[in-house]
Amino acid sequence: MAEASPPCPGQDPSVAALLAVRPALSMHAMDGLVLEEVPLNTIADALGTPTWVMSAGTLRARYQRLATAFRATGRPVSIHFAVKANDHLAVLRVLAAQGAGADVVSGGELQRALMAGIPAARIVFSGVGKTMPEMQAALRAGIAQINVESAEELELLSTVAQAEGLEAPVALRINPDVDAGTHAKITTGLATNKFGIPYNRAVDLYAHAATLPGIRPVGLAMHIGSQIVRMQPYRTAYARLADLVRAIRARGLHIEALDCGGGLGISYRDETEGAPEALAAAIHGELGGLGTRLAIEPGRWLAGPAGLLLSTVILRKRGYEGMPPFLVLDAAMNDLMRPSLYDAWHGIIPLSARDAVAPAEQVHVVGPVCESGDTFGHDRTLPHMDAGARLALLDCGAYGMVMSSTYNARPLAAQVMVDGGHWAVIRERQAITELWAADSIPPWVDETLLPSGGGL
Ligand SMILES: Cc1ncc(COP(=O)(O)O)c(C=O)c1O
Ligand SMILES: N[C@@H](CCCC[NH3+])C(=O)O
Numbered sequence: 001m002a003e004a005s006p007p008c009p010g011q012d013p014s015v016a017a018l019l020a021v022r023p024a025l026s027m028h029a030m031d032g033l034v035l036e037e038v039p040l041n042t043i044a045d046a047l048g049t050p051t052w053v054m055s056a057g058t059l060r061a062r063y064q065r066l067a068t069a070f071r072a073t074g075r076p077v078s079i080h081f082a083v084k085a086n087d088h089l090a091v092l093r094v095l096a097a098q099g100a101g102a103d104v105v106s107g108g109e110l111q112r113a114l115m116a117g118i119p120a121a122r123i124v125f126s127g128v129g130k131t132m133p134e135m136q137a138a139l140r141a142g143i144a145q146i147n148v149e150s151a152e153e154l155e156l157l158s159t160v161a162q163a164e165g166l167e168a169p170v171a172l173r174i175n176p177d178v179d180a181g182t183h184a185k186i187t188t189g190l191a192t193n194k195f196g197i198p199y200n201r202a203v204d205l206y207a208h209a210a211t212l213p214g215i216r217p218v219g220l221a222m223h224i225g226s227q228i229v230r231m232q233p234y235r236t237a238y239a240r241l242a243d244l245v246r247a248i249r250a251r252g253l254h255i256e257a258l259d260c261g262g263g264l265g266i267s268y269r270d271e272t273e274g275a276p277e278a279l280a281a282a283i284h285g286e287l288g289g290l291g292t293r294l295a296i297e298p299g300r301w302l303a304g305p306a307g308l309l310l311s312t313v314i315l316r317k318r319g320y321e322g323m324p325p326f327l328v329l330d331a332a333m334n335d336l337m338r339p340s341l342y343d344a345w346h347g348i349i350p351l352s353a354r355d356a357v358a359p360a361e362q363v364h365v366v367g368p369v370c371e372s373g374d375t376f377g378h379d380r381t382l383p384h385m386d387a388g389a390r391l392a393l394l395d396c397g398a399y400g401m402v403m404s405s406t407y408n409a410r411p412l413a414a415q416v417m418v419d420g421g422h423w424a425v426i427r428e429r430q431a432i433t434e435l436w437a438a439d440s441i442p443p444w445v446d447e448t449l450l451p452s453g454g455g456l
Contacts, residue, residue, distance in 0.1 A: 004256040012381040014090060015269050015356045018347045018394065019243050021267060022305065025349070025394075033351045033392055037421040040310060040351050044178045044390050047414045049312045052329035052401045054086075054426070056094045058306035058398075063098040064300065069276035073284040075294060080124050082262050082299030085398035089415050090426045090430035091303065092116030101144070103262070103297035114141060124259060124295065124373055126173065126223070127397040129153075139168055147221040147259060149196055151205055153387040154212065156187065161214025170209060171219040174202050176237040180263065182227030183342050189224030189237060194224070199240060203247045210253055219255070219292065220244055223261025225362045229274045231282050234263075238286035245290050259288055262297040266304045269345045269393050274301060300398040308395025309336050309413070310351070314368065315387045327385060332367025333374040334407040336393060336400055337364065340373040347394035348376070348455040350385055358383040368406045409435055 011391045019025055024036050031039035036057050043053060052291050069076045081095045087109060101122025102113035111125055123143040135157050138146055148154050148170050161168045175196030179187045188195040194239040197205060241413055248255050260283050264274035311331035318325050338344035342386045353383040361384050365376040404412050411430035
């Protein structure tokens, strides 16, 4: 439940502490907060706020650290970026150029991954409710593997594959009933979660899969949750996976692939980040001797620290006497949903060097949406900021812009990618007219407007 624990007032990491562990960010006297080599004020001046910013250099560096950690074990894994974390084509292209494949959970994500240039042979398809058209699209594209999450889905896939005259390479996603020790809303490997096939039914279902027309069972998959920073849950889950491989082989069945899922956590506040080297050791230790191909599906660890959300303080609002003031931002829960949904903590750094060294004070940081849950943090200790001050919300590269909505008729924010000293808009701010462009008023709705006469 790491993220659910409320931050202790007065104990937030300082700006200097946040910067110390984020190598792509630095504070400069004149330019203020700089990402790679680009002053973030330059972007905010040009585009306004709220605006998302992704660092291509950070994506590459993190991919390389992950790949290197696994190569060092002598058993490289195939890395499938979890597209749900950030599905922007530019992000996918940067990772694809490093060698990443993709883990997709919908027909839309499959199309995005293909559009970004990720080869079908490097795509796996997870998800608890794939539709027949989605299965059809995956088979026609010739993706590497479909991770099947139930006996019912297996039957459906067999029907689709036969109709297509194709064979589906299948891994059964197992629910190991292991507590990943993460927030209740982002755990996926417990018996009470909807994901995966009960552990004790896996071997029989694998044997059954081998008899189904159109199905070629190739392996097993597992994903126990997200924002996992301790290795023990992984080790327990992978030990169960190894038991299943041995049991499947004892039945004389062929198994060649293990997908170890994603979930590696990052340091939002002051948690110790999940180390790729430790994950590689856990996978190597539990599964390395089985002679199968190995894959992982990281999302947050690769993309989270690569993204920021720039925002401006609309106003400082005084509350009751003796209570902290409210900093009302122009970003809101419709942009970054994680704090409202999971009580998630995101670091906040002013863009101006002068603001960054202002005396610290306690504030509530909120958005303008009409929900009390529209908050980025209660009792946060931040350098004093006045109306008009700009700031960056940190570690928003995963599950940030992909979870945005237009609630309260707020257009989706612009997106930028930074690479060294370059920056470019990678998605324009949504125009307000796009919000109702697909609306229509049925002809049977009375179109005659009452003459104004009443009203306020
Ligand atoms: C099947 C599957 N794989 C991979 C991921 C990526 O998880 P994370 O972003 O925590 O690495 C998820 C999301 O939790 C998932 O559901
Ligand atoms: N969206 C979640 C994680 C869920 C991962 C997908 N199963 C987050 O922001 O942390």
